[in-house]
Amino acid sequence: MGNVFGGNLAQRVRKAMTSINYSIIFAKFPSPQRIVLMTSPDQIALVQRLFVQNMVAVRGFVITLMPDFSRIDDVVQEIFLTVTAKADDFVEGTNFLSWAFSIARFKVMEAGRRPGFREVVLDTEVIEALCATEMEELQSDERLRALEECKNGLAPQATRVIDLRYEHSHRPPEIAEKMGWTVNAVNVALARARKALRECVDRKLKTQAS
Amino acid sequence: MNSKRLDYLLNCYLDGELSPDEKHELQNILLSDPEARRQFWRDAQLHSSLRLLCEQELGEREARKWHKYPETYKIVRIRRKVWIGVAASAAAAVLVVFLGILLTRPLDASTALQQVIDATSQADDRTYTVSVLKGDPVRPISGGRALTLEGAVIYLRGKDHYVVVQNLTDGERQRVTGFDGELSWSFIGNGAVNVSDNPRRFRSNLPGSHHDFAFTNLHDELDRLGEGYDVQLRDAEDSGLRRLSASKKSRNVRGPRDVEIWFDPNSGTILKLELYGLPQARGGPRAIRLSLTDQLDLGADFFSHAAHHEDGREIRTNLSK
Numbered sequence: 001m002g003n004v005f006g007g008n009l010a011q012r013v014r015k016a017m018t019s020i021n022y023s024i025i026f027a028k029f030p031s032p033q034r035i036v037l038m039t040s041p042d043q044i045a046l047v048q049r050l051f052v053q054n055m056v057a058v059r060g061f062v063i064t065l066m067p068d069f070s071r072i073d074d075v076v077q078e079i080f081l082t083v084t085a086k087a088d089d090f091v092e093g094t095n096f097l098s099w100a101f102s103i104a105r106f107k108v109m110e111a112g113r114r115p116g117f118r119e120v121v122l123d124t125e126v127i128e129a130l131c132a133t134e135m136e137e138l139q140s141d142e143r144l145r146a147l148e149e150c151k152n153g154l155a156p157q158a159t160r161v162i163d164l165r166y167e168h169s170h171r172p173p174e175i176a177e178k179m180g181w182t183v184n185a186v187n188v189a190l191a192r193a194r195k196a197l198r199e200c201v202d203r204k205l206k207t208q209a210s
Numbered sequence: 211m212n213s214k215r216l217d218y219l220l221n222c223y224l225d226g227e228l229s230p231d232e233k234h235e236l237q238n239i240l241l242s243d244p245e246a247r248r249q250f251w252r253d254a255q256l257h258s259s260l261r262l263l264c265e266q267e268l269g270e271r272e273a274r275k276w277h278k279y280p281e282t283y284k285i286v287r288i289r290r291k292v293w294i295g296v297a298a299s300a301a302a303a304v305l306v307v308f309l310g311i312l313l314t315r316p317l318d319a320s321t322a323l324q325q326v327i328d329a330t331s332q333a334d335d336r337t338y339t340v341s342v343l344k345g346d347p348v349r350p351i352s353g354g355r356a357l358t359l360e361g362a363v364i365y366l367r368g369k370d371h372y373v374v375v376q377n378l379t380d381g382e383r384q385r386v387t388g389f390d391g392e393l394s395w396s397f398i399g400n401g402a403v404n405v406s407d408n409p410r411r412f413r414s415n416l417p418g419s420h421h422d423f424a425f426t427n428l429h430d431e432l433d434r435l436g437e438g439y440d441v442q443l444r445d446a447e448d449s450g451l452r453r454l455s456a457s458k459k460s461r462n463v464r465g466p467r468d469v470e471i472w473f474d475p476n477s478g479t480i481l482k483l484e485l486y487g488l489p490q491a492r493g494g495p496r497a498i499r500l501s502l503t504d505q506l507d508l509g510a511d512f513f514s515h516a517a518h519h520e521d522g523r524e525i526r527t528n529l530s531k
Contacts, residue, residue, distance in 0.1 A: 056262060063261050064254035067224045119233070120226050126237045133247040147259055165225070167264035172225050191221040198256055 047087040050096040051080055058100050065108045065127060068120040069169040079107050105131055142205060150200035158193040165190060216246055224257045319443040323436055323454055326471060329478030330429040331369040335512075336479070337504035338364045338425070343484065345496035348379055355398075357385055359495060363503075364425050370409065371513045372426040374416050386518050387412045389426070395515040402524040403515050411528070425500055428480070431465075438463035451481060458487075465489075479505075 051058070055076075062075050082103050083090075090099055105127060112121030122130070154162065164175045172186040179186070219236040222228045228236065239246045340362040347360040356379040365373040373388035383399035389409050396412035397403040404412065416426055424431055435441060439456035454471040467487025473480050483500040511517045515525075 060255070060258040060262055063258035064251070067254070067257060068226045069261060119228075119230070122223075122233075122240070123237055126240050129241055130247055130250060133244065133251065144259060144263075147256070148263055151260070151263065162260065163264065166260045172227055187221065187225065187227065190225060191217065194221070194224075194253070194256055194260075195217075197260070198252070201256075 043087045043090075044084055046092060047083050047090050047096075048080075050090075051083050051100065054097050054100060057097055058104055061101055061104050062108060065105070065130075066111065066117075066121055071111065071117060071120070075104075075107050075111050078111075079104050082107065101131075142208060143201060146201045146204040146208075147197065149204065150197050153200065154193060154196065158189065158196070161186065161189045162193050216249060220250060220253045224253065319441045319454065320436065322443045322452060322473075322475075323432065323441055325475075325478040326454065326473050326480060327429060327432045327436075327478075329473070330366075330432060330480070332477075332479075334367075334479075334505060335508040336366045336502060337506070337508075338366070338483075338500045339503045340364065340425070341499045341501065342495040343486075343497035343499055345488070345494060347495055349494050351385075355380070359498060364500070365508060365512065366426070366428070367508070367513060369429045370427065373513055373518070374426065376416075386515075387416060388513055388515060388518070390513040390515075393515075397515070397519065397523075400519075400523075402526050403519060405515065405525055405527045407529045425483075428483075432471075434465070435469060438465070439469065451475070 058079060059072065059076055062072055062079070063069070066072060066075060079100065083100060086103070090096065108121060109124045109127055111117045112124070112127075121127075151159070151162065160179070161175060164170045164178060165172075170178070172183050172190065175181070175186045175190075176183045181189075216236075216239060219228070219232055219239070222232055223236060240250060340359050342360045347358050348356050349359065350356045357376045358379055359376070362374060362376040365375075368391075371389060371391055373386065376385045376387075377383075378385060378398065385396065385398045387396040388394070393405050393407055394409050394411050394413075395403055395405045406412070413424060413426065416424060435456045438459055440459055441454055441456045444453045444455060451472050452475045454469075454473065456469040456471070458465065458467050466485040466489075468485075470482075470484040470486070471480055472482040479502070480500075481502045484497065485499075486497045488494065488496055488498065509517070
């Protein structure tokens with residue numbers, strides 16, 4: 001599959017994390033399974049370090065396949081535990097993100113089979129088809145920076161709708177109640193705001209390129 | 211493909227508003243149309259980026275509450291000021307949120323026990339004091355002398371480094387015993403220092419050792435709890451702590467009848483450990499407590515014997531090689 005969240009993002013995350021005292025962080029993570037004790041501590045430390053370095057990318061990948069924010073933390077935690085338990089399978093020097101994405105894909109599909117998740121997660125064959133699609137890298141530094149600028153430039157009402165959806169994790173019916181709108185009006189506002197953001201980002205990137 | 215219809219379905223997907231029929235329709239489009247799949251990624255990635263940007267704000271608020279990790283918070287602030295990329299602060303924010311979730315969600319007893327076991331291997335220095343809750347604190351040793359467990363001080367580093375200071379009942383001298391990772395050693399008062407390369411050589415009179423629960427090797431002793439004991443996780447009465455209660459599964463299991471552990475759920479560090487129903491075949495206390503009294507760095511050489519006596523002391527070395 002294409003590395004949708006790869007490259008630059010991973011590098012930036014790595015830079016951001018470099019100064020953090022990993023020994024403090026990892027002392028807080030309980031070992032997920034006793035079986036992990038059979039893997040060398042160095043190997044476990046390696047995959048856990050790489051996981052933290054790539055966590056934004058992994059989390060972003062999960063959000064695309066599971067847009068209900070309330071379930072994201074559980075799935076990301078399960079991915080962390082599986083990555084730790086399967087530490088022996090990872091070969092140092094190979095593409096960690098690709099390995100983590102394959103685990104993430106299976107974890108999302110597994111979650112999709114659980115009651116309550118089935119409605120919000122696409123079927124396995126659809127996820128497989130999506131992940132097999134070759135993609136150019138869309139999550140570049142410039143694109144992310146442009147997105148934040150564009151978000152700051154949204155009209156007040158659109159900003160409020162986007163904040164309620166993405167910062168407060170409200171779904172359209174809840175947003176409608178808070179804003180005194182109909183659910184349909186919220187759906188339209190969200191769709192318009194996203195379209196405006198996408199066009200704004202494309203425009204900014206085109207300007208920068210020229 | 212009707213692009214307006216696909217836009218509509220994708221927006222419903224991103225907001226969790228797809229009906230079963232609409233989900234079926236969207237999935238059919240995605241399976242049959244590569245261009246629809248590319249549009250899916252474009253829309254879904256915008257959705258995910260927006261969420262990550264908002265989590266940045268959320269994470270910064272959480273970070274302000276994160277008193278225990280000021281360095282992490284500092285990094286988030288500095289990164290924001292100099293702007294090295296959205297992902298930098300987003301990553302730290304997500305990390306804080308992720309850690310927060312991991313740390314605050316309930317642990318099960320075996321996971322909590324493993325956390326405590328792992329923490330006993332940490333490099334940080336810990337100082338514990340022993341108190342006798344029930345029974346006789348005095349234990350006779352050779353030469354007509356006796357040690358008291360009450361007030362014994364145990365210094366630990368990592369999995370196996372220790373120094374134990376115990377008072378003799380004469381009220382004047384102390385027995386000091388230690389292991390620096392290579393050599394074990396012991397001396398009483400201003401007597402000769404006995405040194406051995408056998409780590410267990412001087413353990414026989416250490417607190418807990420004759421009760422089948424050596425405080426100087428908490429890692430292995432706690433590991434044993436996972437097999438021979440029923441372990442339950444409880445909230446401690448002391449605010450912010452958790453408590454592990456372990457009871458022997460059968461009389462055939464060696465060691466104390468009950469073990470109570472109060473620990474910091476963030477670090478796994480044991481703050482208090484109590485043993486009840488200690489074996490009485492050789493006398494001694496029935497119940498004892500170990501309390502964490504300090505976590506200050508003891509210095510690089512603290513666990514070697516030279517740090518505990520003056521230069522020129524007689525050294526009796528007993529090496530196996």
